[in-house]
Amino acid sequence: MVGAGSAAGAALPGERVRISRLTRMLESEKLLAAALLAPGVVILVLFIAYPFVMAIWFSLTSIRVGDAGEFVGLANFTKAWSDTIFQVAFKNTVFYTFWATIFKFALGMWLALLLNRHFRFKRLIRASMLLPFIIPTVLSAFAWRWMFDPTFSVMNWLLFHSGVITDRLPFLSDGDWAMWCAVLVNTWRGMPFFAITLLAGLQTISPDLHEAAALDGANAWHRFWHVTWPLLMPVTLVVVVFSVIQTFSDFQLIYVLTGGGPANSTHLIATYAYQIGVASGLLGEGAALSLFMFPVLFAVVWVQLRFMKRMEGH
Amino acid sequence: MKRRKFLKASGAGIAATGLAGILAAYRAPVFAQANTIHILRWNDFVPAADKVLREVFAPEVEKALGIKLNVETVNANDIPARATAAIQSGSGPDIIMLLNNNPQLYAAGGVDVSDIAGEVGKSQGGIYGLPTSMCTVGGKWVAMPWATVPALISYRKSWFDEIGVKEFPKTWAAYHAAGKKLKAAKRPIGQTLGHTFGDAPTFAYPMMWSYGGQEIDAKGKVVIDSKETVESVRFMTQFWKDAHDEGGFAWDDSNNNRAFLSGDICATLNGASIYVAALNGADKFKTDKGAPLHTDILHAPLPSGPKGTFPYHTAFTHMVMKYSKNVKGAKEFLRWAHTPANYEKWIVVQKGFAVAPTSQWEKHKMWDVDPVMAPFRTAGRGGRHMGFAGAPGQKAAEAWNKYIIVDMYAQAASGKMKPEESVKWAAGELAKIYK
Structure with missing residues (x-):
């Protein structure tokens, strides 16, 4: 304060005018808001907008590794659309997102309702439940891959020695099995996010409402359906939006668990775009493939946000 | 005064380390x-x-x-x-x-x-x-x-001996017959048909070539959709079912090493790393009779198809x-x-x-x-390049990176497609590359 005061005191008349102009500018709410938002906008432009614009530009060119290529218009998009592996990857992405989100939501809700009760070691259990979410995906996917190993799977070993199976189960070596294994691992990893967020939502609901409903004769299901669920809906929608975005653009889990195999049966858009763009060096085609995610995610988010807005209106 | 002294001293230091010279030369020291x-x-x-x-x-x-x-x-x-x-x-x-x-x-x-x-x-x-x-x-x-x-087949000599095969099969048909017996005895052949850099292409490409199939001709025209390729895929589909460990669809290049060393498979196309590991771990890797595993391992080239054998290393x-x-x-x-x-x-x-x-x-x-x-x-002497009979160029590399030939076999062997469909699929994918 002393320094600032003495500096201001020592300032020349011209500088004093400038300082007072700056103060006046900062007193304007609009300008202050702009100044405070600027760092965030710069980060967004540098790390989100710039790569996004570059991806659009790449997708319109024949750029490949070490060769800038030339403008090809929508050729990369039309090629991708007729690509049978991409078609499989697109269907897989929708399937994977749909089922993983359903399971994460159902199990997350169930877990949140359980954790909302009072029991011993409640805090410890709530904290430990977050472990799958905290462990880096690459590490947990590796651990699952070992558990599903075609030859040395501990699951097969357990099931075989407990007499449940007589032959190994093809966890990752059959396309359908591998896809469901991926859904399972994604559910295991993402369920805590649902549970903890829904739990936070549950704790904002006043117990008085439940008591009043109970006094009116509502059973547990009725209390959930008519009291808890409507009040939890906004939180649920936010969690589902986040989850759909993360699951639809998932890469790490599939890359480590199956690499998109066997025979492309578990490729997602992100893993296939990586194989084409990065591993094969066809950057333009890879960018076009990855951009197919954008309209789908945009539509999902738009519909859900509109729904939320309508709910808020009510 | 203190600051002046410091600047004087540091100036002397800079002069001693030649900063002036470095600056003059516009180069880092x-x-x-x-x-x-x-x-x-x-x-x-x-x-x-x-x-x-x-x-x-x-x-x-x-x-x-x-x-x-x-x-x-x-x-x-x-x-x-x-x-x-x-x-x-x-x-x-x-x-x-x-x-x-x-x-x-x-x-x-x-x-x-x-x-x-x-x-x-x-x-x-x-x-x-x-x-x-x-x-x-x-x-x-x-x-x-x-x-x-070099990719050669590592195999368990005693297991082949036990089914009456004293010399490693020289043709795919003979290998199929031996593998069928060994799989029935819970000793299948191990082979990856997954997306992995080594063992998958070193098996799939030679399998195609041995039947006379090839991706393109010398002029770069896609010729994979031929009766020779279809025949090779048809053979592989049956061979896989009868003689292979079906977990191989999800294997990378290390899975067959582990499966062989643990006594789960009788043979696999590989470099010599299995034998080298068995040799270095003679106390660790044993046969079912307790002998060091490396004493029961031999190497053989890939069997021949109707058109011969053409390895890829x-x-x-x-x-x-x-x-x-x-x-x-x-x-x-x-x-x-x-x-x-x-x-x-x-x-x-x-x-x-x-x-x-x-x-x-x-x-x-x-x-x-x-x-x-x-x-x-002398294994290094042989070998065809991917993209044979055309140039081993960028397009052949792209086809390999997309695992088109490997997937052609994997899709048929897994029952996802019929052999003819899988070959047609591969032809379509190659046509997009060699357009």
């Missing part, structure tokens, strides 16, 4: 431009070889040339991604080890190493045909062949990157590493898993030590 070479390679299946690079090559090349060698190793399947990122960003390792025909894909990112290839080839009996085709573009060497890992090459700020040092290092006295230190610990790219090394005394390794001695 020598110690800041240390002659460092960053080389990116795979995690060698023979770990002792990586140890030689770090513990023998690094100190020796520093002593000999003043080059500080920084060796980084990663999973081989991750190298293409690293190479793409490095070339596009214009920064990364000075030398990148590339696999198979990837030098064709990254040709624009590598410097001309024809001088080194010329010297090494001339003084060491000539570079084999397969690595030559992988590393040359328009007669220019864009990468320097370092080694080749995995080439390992070094590309000196154009963006490197020390191209001269990188080339000096490669030249030094290929000097017989230095290269020998690396190649002998491979014990035949990797063979040199030049014929002179066939005469090395290491081949007299172990007769089990004898089939690897």
Whole structure:
């Protein structure tokens, strides 16, 4: 304060005018808001907008590794659309997102309702439940891959020695099995996010409402359906939006668990775009493939946000 | 006064360290431009070889040339991604080890190493045909062949003996018959048909060629949709069902090693890494009768199809990157590493898993030590390139990176498609590349 005061005191008349102009500018709410938002906008432009614009530009060119290529218009998009592996990857992405989100939501809700009760070691259990979410995906996917190993799977070993199976189960070596294994691992990893967020939502609901409903004769299901669920809906929608975005653009889990195999049966858009763009060096085609995610995610988010807005209106 | 004293003293210090001279020359001081070479390679299946690079090559090349060698190793399947990122960003390792025909894909990112290839080839009996085709573009060497890992079948001799097969099958039909019996005895053949750099293409391409199938003709026209290819896929589908461990669809290059060493499979197409591991771990890896496992392992070439046998061996090459700020040092290092006295230190610990790219090394005394390794001695001579009978260029590399030939077999063997459909699918995918 002393320094600032003495500096201001020592300032020349011209500088004093400038300082007072700056103060006046900062007193304007609009300008202050702009100044405070600027760092965030710069980060967004540098790390989100710039790569996004570059991806659009790449997708319109024949750029490949070490060769800038030339403008090809929508050729990369039309090629991708007729690509049978991409078609499989697109269907897989929708399937994977749909089922993983359903399971994460159902199990997350169930877990949140359980954790909302009072029991011993409640805090410890709530904290430990977050472990799958905290462990880096690459590490947990590796651990699952070992558990599903075609030859040395501990699951097969357990099931075989407990007499449940007589032959190994093809966890990752059959396309359908591998896809469901991926859904399972994604559910295991993402369920805590649902549970903890829904739990936070549950704790904002006043117990008085439940008591009043109970006094009116509502059973547990009725209390959930008519009291808890409507009040939890906004939180649920936010969690589902986040989850759909993360699951639809998932890469790490599939890359480590199956690499998109066997025979492309578990490729997602992100893993296939990586194989084409990065591993094969066809950057333009890879960018076009990855951009197919954008309209789908945009539509999902738009519909859900509109729904939320309508709910808020009510 | 104190500040003045400090400035005076630091000024004297700067003068003593020659900052004025450095500034005048517009160059960083020598110690800041240390002659460092960053080389990116795979995690060698023979770990002792990586140890030689770090513990023998690094100190020796520093002593000999003043080059500080920084060796980084990663999973081989991750190298293409690293190479793409490095070339596009214009920064990364000075030398990148590339696999198979990837030098064709990254040709624009590598410097001309024809001088080194010329010297090494001339003084060491000539570079084999397969690595030559992988590393040359328009007669220019864009990468320097370092080694080749020949793919031969490692098999359990006693298990084949037990079913009355005293000599390893010479045809696919005979191998099928033997494999069927062995699978019935819970000793299947192990083979990956997954997305992995080595064992999958080294099996799938030769299988196609042995029946007379090929991706393209000499003019670059896609000819894969032929009765020969369909026949090979049909055979593989039945062969897989009757004789193979069906977990192979999800295997990478290391799964068959583990399955063989644990006694789960009777045979597998591989480099010699299984035998080398069994040899190094004689106390750990045993047969069911308690003998060291390596005493029950032999090697054989792939069986013949109706048109013969045409192997494919995995080439390992070094590309000196154009963006490197020390191209001269990188080339000096490669030249030094290929000097017989230095290269020998690396190649002998491979014990035949990797063979040199030049014929002179066939005469090395290491081949007299172990007769089990004898089939690897001259294996480097053979081999077709992917994209045969066309050029081994960028398009062939793209087809490999998309695993089109591997998937053609995997889709049929898994029952996902009929053999004819799978071949048609492959033809469609290749047509998009060779348009």
